[in-house]
Amino acid sequence: MGNDFIERADKGTSVALLIIDVINKLDFPEADLLKRYTQPMAENIASLKKRAKEHHIPVIYVNDNYGMWRSDLNQLIEKTKESPGKDLVEALMPQEDDYFVVKPKHSGFFSTPLASLLKYLEVNTLILTGVAGNICVLFTANDAYMRDYNIYVPSDCSASNEQEDNEYALRLMENIMEANTEEESKLDLVEIINNAVKERVKTAYEG
Amino acid sequence: MGNDFIERADKGTSVALLIIDVINKLDFPEADLLKRYTQPMAENIASLKKRAKEHHIPVIYVNDNYGMWRSDLNQLIEKTKESPGKDLVEALMPQEDDYFVVKPKHSGFFSTPLASLLKYLEVNTLILTGVAGNICVLFTANDAYMRDYNIYVPSDCSASNEQEDNEYALRLMENIMEANTEEESKLDLVEIINNAVKERVKTAYEG
Amino acid sequence: MGNDFIERADKGTSVALLIIDVINKLDFPEADLLKRYTQPMAENIASLKKRAKEHHIPVIYVNDNYGMWRSDLNQLIEKTKESPGKDLVEALMPQEDDYFVVKPKHSGFFSTPLASLLKYLEVNTLILTGVAGNICVLFTANDAYMRDYNIYVPSDCSASNEQEDNEYALRLMENIMEANTEEESKLDLVEIINNAVKERVKTAYEG
Amino acid sequence: MGNDFIERADKGTSVALLIIDVINKLDFPEADLLKRYTQPMAENIASLKKRAKEHHIPVIYVNDNYGMWRSDLNQLIEKTKESPGKDLVEALMPQEDDYFVVKPKHSGFFSTPLASLLKYLEVNTLILTGVAGNICVLFTANDAYMRDYNIYVPSDCSASNEQEDNEYALRLMENIMEANTEEESKLDLVEIINNAVKERVKTAYEG
Numbered sequence: 001m002g003n004d005f006i007e008r009a010d011k012g013t014s015v016a017l018l019i020i021d022v023i024n025k026l027d028f029p030e031a032d033l034l035k036r037y038t039q040p041m042a043e044n045i046a047s048l049k050k051r052a053k054e055h056h057i058p059v060i061y062v063n064d065n066y067g068m069w070r071s072d073l074n075q076l077i078e079k080t081k082e083s084p085g086k087d088l089v090e091a092l093m094p095q096e097d098d099y100f101v102v103k104p105k106h107s108g109f110f111s112t113p114l115a116s117l118l119k120y121l122e123v124n125t126l127i128l129t130g131v132a133g134n135i136c137v138l139f140t141a142n143d144a145y146m147r148d149y150n151i152y153v154p155s156d157c158s159a160s161n162e163q164e165d166n167e168y169a170l171r172l173m174e175n176i177m178e179a180n181t182e183e184e185s186k187l188d189l190v191e192i193i194n195n196a197v198k199e200r201v202k203t204a205y206e207g
Numbered sequence: 208m209g210n211d212f213i214e215r216a217d218k219g220t221s222v223a224l225l226i227i228d229v230i231n232k233l234d235f236p237e238a239d240l241l242k243r244y245t246q247p248m249a250e251n252i253a254s255l256k257k258r259a260k261e262h263h264i265p266v267i268y269v270n271d272n273y274g275m276w277r278s279d280l281n282q283l284i285e286k287t288k289e290s291p292g293k294d295l296v297e298a299l300m301p302q303e304d305d306y307f308v309v310k311p312k313h314s315g316f317f318s319t320p321l322a323s324l325l326k327y328l329e330v331n332t333l334i335l336t337g338v339a340g341n342i343c344v345l346f347t348a349n350d351a352y353m354r355d356y357n358i359y360v361p362s363d364c365s366a367s368n369e370q371e372d373n374e375y376a377l378r379l380m381e382n383i384m385e386a387n388t389e390e391e392s393k394l395d396l397v398e399i400i401n402n403a404v405k406e407r408v409k410t411a412y413e414g
Numbered sequence: 415m416g417n418d419f420i421e422r423a424d425k426g427t428s429v430a431l432l433i434i435d436v437i438n439k440l441d442f443p444e445a446d447l448l449k450r451y452t453q454p455m456a457e458n459i460a461s462l463k464k465r466a467k468e469h470h471i472p473v474i475y476v477n478d479n480y481g482m483w484r485s486d487l488n489q490l491i492e493k494t495k496e497s498p499g500k501d502l503v504e505a506l507m508p509q510e511d512d513y514f515v516v517k518p519k520h521s522g523f524f525s526t527p528l529a530s531l532l533k534y535l536e537v538n539t540l541i542l543t544g545v546a547g548n549i550c551v552l553f554t555a556n557d558a559y560m561r562d563y564n565i566y567v568p569s570d571c572s573a574s575n576e577q578e579d580n581e582y583a584l585r586l587m588e589n590i591m592e593a594n595t596e597e598e599s600k601l602d603l604v605e606i607i608n609n610a611v612k613e614r615v616k617t618a619y620e621g
Numbered sequence: 622m623g624n625d626f627i628e629r630a631d632k633g634t635s636v637a638l639l640i641i642d643v644i645n646k647l648d649f650p651e652a653d654l655l656k657r658y659t660q661p662m663a664e665n666i667a668s669l670k671k672r673a674k675e676h677h678i679p680v681i682y683v684n685d686n687y688g689m690w691r692s693d694l695n696q697l698i699e700k701t702k703e704s705p706g707k708d709l710v711e712a713l714m715p716q717e718d719d720y721f722v723v724k725p726k727h728s729g730f731f732s733t734p735l736a737s738l739l740k741y742l743e744v745n746t747l748i749l750t751g752v753a754g755n756i757c758v759l760f761t762a763n764d765a766y767m768r769d770y771n772i773y774v775p776s777d778c779s780a781s782n783e784q785e786d787n788e789y790a791l792r793l794m795e796n797i798m799e800a801n802t803e804e805e806s807k808l809d810l811v812e813i814i815n816n817a818v819k820e821r822v823k824t825a826y827e828g
Contacts, residue, residue, distance in 0.1 A: 065320075099277055102320070107560060110557075120311070142520070146519040346767070375793075483738055486694060486721075488693070511691070525734045525737040
């Protein structure tokens with residue numbers, strides 16, 4: 001179809017940064033529990049996102065549609081403006097060159113184009129961030145693991161209603177899914193990119 | 208999550224109208240062949256859409272993303288404004304209460320939330336329209352058939368580059384997928400709704 | 415196709431019992447940890463299976479293929495005969511009227527016909543049992559929850575390498591997925607069936 | 622898990638041969654129409670299968686379960702022994718080192734582990750054969766095309782109830798899915814393997 005439809009994409013790194021459910025009104029019953037942890041988390045994700053952009057790692061917002069089947073990104077953001085989630089959204093406002101995948105359920109892979117987008121971007125390594133660490137981040141990690149992605153879940157870039165639950169989810173991802181859960185400042189993006197690119201070359205010569 | 212996020216949806220009819228790939232620049236190599244047929248088709252779809260709305264049948268635009276992974280509906284429409292597809296898009300411009308599903312490949316079910324949306328809308332019967340009849344309409348019908356939907360593909364609401372190919376695709380859907388292919392004016396929406404609702408009741412008492 | 419191919423199936427109850435990964439050699443590195451818990455678990459599952467059969471609840475073995483892409487059930491069982499998993503397999507030997515779904519990854523829904531089989535059996539409620547509670551049972555529960563099944567995970571019918579991990583997985587399923595985790599002897603199958611059948615009728619009149 | 626569970630697989634060629642729905646009783650209403658074409662087709666598939674084995678191309682039987690959710694390959698074959706499909710099955714009897722994927726619907730990819738198996742075998746190129754050319758072969762080709770496989774559908778290795786329908790399906794696969802439809806004797810397996818392997822290397826250096 002018409003070529004001028006096509007956008008330039010950052011394909012070189014084999015790595016993508018997922019930011020999960022941060023476009024959020026934070027007005028559900030136990031949101032106050034979660035809000036204790038969202039500000040430092042948002043700062044860490046913002047820092048990681050800035051570094052990712054510098055290294056041409058594509059950034060993908062993976063966000064619940066909250067039953068708004070007719071809405072696009074802008075309408076979702078609009079809805080959060082007068083909500084308790086306002087600060088979180090403002091701290092992590094999507095930019096024009098970010099990708100956006102709307103999900104109807106907990107996992108970013110369930111009933112969404114995420115797998116197709118990652119294939120198009122030639123990604124084999126995912127960095128997962130966002131809320132809630134023990135629900136949507138965990139469900140997305142499960143599905144990523146079954147699809148053979150390498151997984152990073154920086155321990156200070158996700159949050160759950162209870163700190164204990166967030167830690168258990170991290171432990172589960174580390175033990176079961178071989179996820180790296182070091183904190184954001186420890187992530188060496190150049191090394192992560194190099195490993196991801198190397199794996200693609202290796203794969204090609206296995207057969 | 209926050210209840211005021213939720214939109215009212217038309218759930219009563221068990222039927223949905225799909226309009227496939229009409230947000231289209233029609234600038235691919237053989238588009239002139241297809242353009243011979245799009246105007247009468249657009250009129251028939253517009254007529255069917257009007258009738259569907261009167262009967263509270265949800266209308267779902269299912270549209271290729273044309274490689275624009277970052278775009279939403281408005282950006283897609285914007286891109287068609289100076290294109291050969293302008294007339295088609297204007298004739299079938301989405302309205303605020305229409306649904307919109309972006310697909311990366313040919314079938315509306317592949318790597319999209321369409322199945323989840325149809326489950327949410329409690330739909331068991333689909334009316335398929337749009338372009339191309341022998342590609343994206345056919346691929347979507349295949350997937351609908353495997354998922355046990357009742358299928359209507361009104362013969363004058365789809366178009367292909369060659370009339371012969373459109374007719375063969377209709378014959379395939381009629382013979383293999385038990386699709387009803389009567390022309391738009393013959394579709395009795397009240398009867399279709401009644402059959403669809405009846406089937407749901409019957410299903411409930413089978414067990 | 416030929417009708418005498420078709421088997422009679424237990425469709426009436428809307429409930430299915432899943433037995434996960436018990437056809438197992440138990441020869442992986444940490445299997446000795448898991449083996450501490452498999453005997454009482456197997457007795458509880460056997461008891462539940464017996465009761466399920468009496469109430470015509472279909473029983474589905476959902477089992478890893480262990481990389482044996484060419485194997486069927488009998489070959490898998492054969493392979494366990496001289497293995498540390500022998501006792502577990504013998505305690506829960508599949509019968510001729512049990513169903514069998516082979517899975518290549520952790521979730522019983524991923525890349526398998528399980529969803530189709532459950533649709534065919536008209537099931538809306540799942541009882542999950544087996545090993546490991548914090549891996550394949552949990553991953554399968556995640557996917558069941560996103561597909562809107564009601565979930566029971568009797569606390570004494572699953573096992574993990576560490577008791578603590580099994581308990582955390584149960585807590586996760588209870589808190590996040592609204593799973594019922596009462597122990598096997600507390601499960602009132604008649605009540606579970608009645609609730610499952612009632613839900614189907616209710617659904618039919620919602621629209 | 623236990624390593625001696627793992628089978629040696631032919632992974633080197635990046636190509637797989639799919640044989641669709643030939644384990645078949647051929648006792649459906651219009652089977653006599655199809656039977657006019659199955660004998661020469663079976664000879665061509667048998668010839669192609671023999672050549673594929675010589676080049677270590679994995680052979681995958683992809684077969685309807687005919688509603689026999691509890692059955693394995695041997696039971697399916699047993700059921701055909703006194704049926705009109707006897708000759709077809711005998712001509713193409715699966716061997717021990719063939720793979721076998723049971724499908725509940727028309728496409729070999731729908732609700733089956735086929736995609737996982739092909740990933741495991743590192744395949745990017747499929748040769749599709751079997752019955753019916755305009756139903757299950759076509760539906761499987763659709764899904765293969767959306768998943769970016771290179772497709773071969775040798776024109777004399779599939780059959781439909783009507784010759785005209787088989788030809789139209791072949792034309793559709795050739796025009797829409799860029800399938801190669803040359804007859805079996807024209808297929809140069811060495812060249813197909815070389816192209817498939819080359820593509821994998823190319824992919825690795827694109828990023």
